[in-house]
Amino acid sequence: MIGVFDSGLGGLSVLAAIAERLPDADLAYLADTAHVPYGNKGDDYISARVLATGRFLVDQGCTLLVLACNTATAAAAIALREALPGIPVIGIEPGVKPAAASSCKKHIAVLATESTARSERLARLIREHAGSVRVDVLACPGWATKVETLKLDDADFIASVQRHLAPVLDAGADRIVLGCTHYSFLAPQLAPIVAGRATLVDVADAVARQCERLAGPAARGQGRLALWATAHPERLPAALSALGLQHLHARLSGPAGRAAA
Numbered sequence: 001m002i003g004v005f006d007s008g009l010g011g012l013s014v015l016a017a018i019a020e021r022l023p024d025a026d027l028a029y030l031a032d033t034a035h036v037p038y039g040n041k042g043d044d045y046i047s048a049r050v051l052a053t054g055r056f057l058v059d060q061g062c063t064l065l066v067l068a069c070n071t072a073t074a075a076a077a078i079a080l081r082e083a084l085p086g087i088p089v090i091g092i093e094p095g096v097k098p099a100a101a102s103s104c105k106k107h108i109a110v111l112a113t114e115s116t117a118r119s120e121r122l123a124r125l126i127r128e129h130a131g132s133v134r135v136d137v138l139a140c141p142g143w144a145t146k147v148e149t150l151k152l153d154d155a156d157f158i159a160s161v162q163r164h165l166a167p168v169l170d171a172g173a174d175r176i177v178l179g180c181t182h183y184s185f186l187a188p189q190l191a192p193i194v195a196g197r198a199t200l201v202d203v204a205d206a207v208a209r210q211c212e213r214l215a216g217p218a219a220r221g222q223g224r225l226a227l228w229a230t231a232h233p234e235r236l237p238a239a240l241s242a243l244g245l246q247h248l249h250a251r252l253s254g255p256a257g258r259a260a261a
Contacts, residue, residue, distance in 0.1 A: 003062030008036035010182030011068030026221035034231035039113025056261035094179035112179035225251035
């Protein structure tokens with residue numbers, strides 16, 4: 001079984017990509033909703049949560065873990081690999097490399113949580129893959145929470161997003177990196193704002209391809225999906241439909257459960 005986890009709903013975008021690429025794999029998704037969001041918390045706190053949720057999924061039988069959260073990957077991927085040496089761990093990083101390589105104007109912007117925006121991991125990505133490209137990093141407080149509350153079409157929020165992006169778009173950024181898995185679900189709102197000026201860059205499909213490479217026997221199962229949450233697990237099935245992932249209902253093996261992680 002392949003375990004996918006995030007602070008909340010954002011990692012469902014990665015789960016969906018994995019489910020499409022590995023239709024026979026048994027999947028488990030854990031949302032750490034008792035502690036969402038991670039983006040405004042310190043690294044030690046995030047690391048403790050990642051270790052707890054990772055161990056919970058291994059106890060459920062997962063043999064491959066996907067850390068479907070940019071903030072958690074930056075803060076705790078190394079610690080999780082050290083704590084679970086026999087379990088492959090796939091993290092997720094903002095798509096700085098593909099954005100920089102494809103940018104015609106050599107100017108990109110990265111949308112990120114507060115924690116990811118200040119992380120050394122993002123700074124290293126920029127140094128290694130965007131040395132000759134201008135990179136604007138935009139912290140986006142509250143965006144992940146909008147996804148968690150499923151209030152994606154709020155007019156005031158969309159207006160604030162337009163104001164937030166206007167300076168980098170006016171400056172000529174032609175690639176906008178979605179540096180948080182939650183932001184994948186804001187693509188319908190972001191696309192009209194950047195249309196004709198920039199392209200959105202997401203890495204969910206790249207993570208799914210890496211998962212396919214490492215899955216081994218875990219790729220062969222019954223195509224089942226188990227949902228877990230540390231708080232309000234009953235909200236997860238409804239969130240699938242609200243986020244356009246209703247096709248995953250056919251894979252559900254039962255009601256969402258509460259994770260004691």
